[in-house]
Structure formats: C-alpha cells, structure tokens
Amino acid sequence: MADLSIAVRQAGDVAVLLPAGFINAHTVREFEEALEGLVRDGRYTILLNCKNLNYISSAGLGAIMGLIETVREHQGDILLSDLQPNVFAIFDTLGFTQLYRVFGDEDQALAAVTPERKG
Amino acid sequence: MSVAVSMEPAQFRLVIPSQTRYLNLVTGLAKRASLVAGLDDATAAKVSIAVDEAVTNVILHAYHGEGEHSVELELRFTEEALEIHILHSGQGLRGDQIVLPDPKEYIKHPRKGGLGLLLMSRFMDEVRFKADEASGRNECCLIKKLD
Numbered sequence: 001m002a003d004l005s006i007a008v009r010q011a012g013d014v015a016v017l018l019p020a021g022f023i024n025a026h027t028v029r030e031f032e033e034a035l036e037g038l039v040r041d042g043r044y045t046i047l048l049n050c051k052n053l054n055y056i057s058s059a060g061l062g063a064i065m066g067l068i069e070t071v072r073e074h075q076g077d078i079l080l081s082d083l084q085p086n087v088f089a090i091f092d093t094l095g096f097t098q099l100y101r102v103f104g105d106e107d108q109a110l111a112a113v114t115p116e117r118k119g
Numbered sequence: 120m121s122v123a124v125s126m127e128p129a130q131f132r133l134v135i136p137s138q139t140r141y142l143n144l145v146t147g148l149a150k151r152a153s154l155v156a157g158l159d160d161a162t163a164a165k166v167s168i169a170v171d172e173a174v175t176n177v178i179l180h181a182y183h184g185e186g187e188h189s190v191e192l193e194l195r196f197t198e199e200a201l202e203i204h205i206l207h208s209g210q211g212l213r214g215d216q217i218v219l220p221d222p223k224e225y226i227k228h229p230r231k232g233g234l235g236l237l238l239m240s241r242f243m244d245e246v247r248f249k250a251d252e253a254s255g256r257n258e259c260c261l262i263k264k265l266d
Contacts, residue, residue: 003143024146025175026139055146055164057171058234086164093241094234 003027006034011110014079015043020052023060032063039067044076045113049106051082056090068099077101081109128202130195137178137188137207145192146171149203152194156201157265165242166201166263172235173205173259181209181257200244203261211250211257 004027007018015038023031038046048064050056068078081103083091091097103109133148135141149170153163174190182188188209195202239246245262 022143022146024139024142024171025179026142055168055171057168057175058238059175061234085161086168089161089165090168090238094237 004030006030008034008038010043011047011106012114014045014047014110014113016047016049016106018049018052022054023056023063025057025059028057028059028063031060032066035063035067039070042074044071044074045079046071046076047079047081047106047109047113049081049109050084050087053084053087056087061090061094061096064100077113079103079109079113081106128195128197130193132194133192134189135174135192136186137182137190137209138186139175139178142171142174145174148192148194152196152203153201153263156196156263158201158263162263166203166261169239169242169246169261170203170205172239173203173261176212176235177205177207177209177259181207181211183210198265200262200264205259205261207257208255209257211252212248212259 002021004019004021004023006020009016009018017034017038019031019034021027035046064078071078079101080091082105083102088097088102091100091102101109101112103112133145135145146167150163150167153166154160158166170192174192177190178184178186188207191206193204193206195204236246239261243261244264245260247258247260247262249258249260251257
C-alpha cells in the first residue's frame with residue numbers, strides 16, 4: 001500500500017480532498033501539489049476530510065499553513081472534518097483548532113459553509 | 120544458587136539510511152515500542168510523531184537531504200521511561216540553540232516550518248540535544264516517562 005493516496009471531489013462550491021495514509025516529509029509534496037492544484041483552479045474553499053488520514057506531521061501542517069492566507073484572501077477557507085484522535089491531538093496541541101474550523105463529519109462541514117456562500 | 124540480574128536497561132538499535140522513505144518504518148517501530156513499554160495507544164501515537172519529527176530534522180537539516188548517510192535509533196526500556204536516542208554525524212544542534220515558536224504568535228502569523236520541535240517538546244516529557252564536536256557524533260534524546 002502506498003504511504004499516501006489522495007482523492008478529490010467537488011461538493012457544490014466546496015472541493016473535498018480525502019488524503020488516505022500518512023502525510024510526512026516523504027509524502028508531503030504530493031499533498032502540497034494536490035492543494036496547490038485546487039488553488040490554481042480557483043477552488044478556494046477546501047474541505048480536508050481526514051477520515052482515512054492515519055497521521056500528519058509538521059511537514060503536512062506546513063503545507064496547509066502555506067496556503068491558508070491565499071485562500072482566505074479569495075474569500076475561501078480550509079476546513080477540516082473527520083479527524084482521528086491522534087490527528088486531532090496534533091492540531092489541538094499546536095492550537096490550530098483556533099485557526100481552522102473543525103467539524104465532526106463532512107456533512108456538518110458542508111452545511112456550515114453552504115448557507116454563507118449562498119448568502 | 121544466585122541469579123545475576125543485569126541492571127542494564129533493555130535496549131536495541133536500528134540503523135537506517137538518511138532517506139525519508141524510511142520514516143514510516145521508524146514511526147511504526149516507535150509506536151510498537153511505546154506499546155511494549157506499557158504506554159497507551161494515544162501516547163504511543165504521540166511518541167511516533169515526535170520520532171518522525173526528530174528523524175526528519177536529521178535527514179533534512181543535519182544531513183541537508185543527502186541520502187547516503189545513516190541515522191541510528193537506540194531504544195532503551197527502563198523501569199521509569201522509554202528513551203529513544205537518535206544519533207547521527209551530520210550538523211549538530213545543542214539545547215541552547217533551540218528556540219521553540221510561541222503557538223499563539225504562530226497562529227497570528229502563519230508560516231511554514233518551525234512546528235516540528237514544538238510537537239516534539241509537547242508530546243515527550245524530555246527532549247535533549249547533544250552535539251559532540253570532538254567525535255562529530257550528535258544526538259537527540261526523546262524521553263517518555265511511564266506512569
């Protein structure tokens with residue numbers, strides 16, 4: 001099994017990115033390219049559905065940090081859902097849960113952003 | 120009849136090439152070692168993250184991404200703690216050279232980098248760096264106490 005695989009789909013105005021496996025210094029470039037590709041295509045509201053993400057190191061957090069200002073400048077955002085406990089612990093320990101909106105599951109995340117985007 | 124009981128802690132070593140492709144191997148080992156030491160699943164996951172960060176630092180910063188060097192991991196199981204020593208011959212780092220980012224400032228001014236050491240210090244009970252200029256051997260020691 002590959003260390004990391006990434007699926008992308010569109011849910012309304014939201015690009016849903018589903019990383020599966022491990023994001024570390026070895027795999028981060030693939031993750032970064034997927035995020036950058038979305039931004040290049042003008043898809044500035046991105047949901048990271050982490051249900052199949054086993055692990056993320058600071059390399060992966062850096063990739064997210066590197067794009068957060070860009071997407072917000074374009075009235076978009078990076079949202080997180082379905083975090084496994086150890087992945088949540090990493091975000092929470094560093095205080096990132098104050099910086100990103102974290103949702104229990106994908107439906108909650110999509111419901112939270114859809115009304116404001118319609119408004 | 121007497122039985123000689125060794126007071127030496129149980130320990131073993133793993134040597135890997137300085138390549139990120141082996142990160143998954145060492146984090147898996149760190150997690151299993153934590154469980155063997157008696158730590159719970161959540162703590163074992165944190166130890167494995169700390170080891171990932173420490174070994175990544177060695178590969179990318181001490182060895183500047185050069186893959187032909189080696190990184191040595193020594194695991195010591197004592198009655199009080201699990202110790203993971205990461206040894207290398209690359210550019211050393213001393214404890215007094217470490218400056219941890221302030222998470223609150225980091226969130227106000229997001230940027231790439233600087234989080235690995237912070238994760239290591241938050242997830243382990245002790246993080247020590249030793250640079251031996253005479254021998255050229257350097258070490259990062261991660262300690263997780265057993266409750």
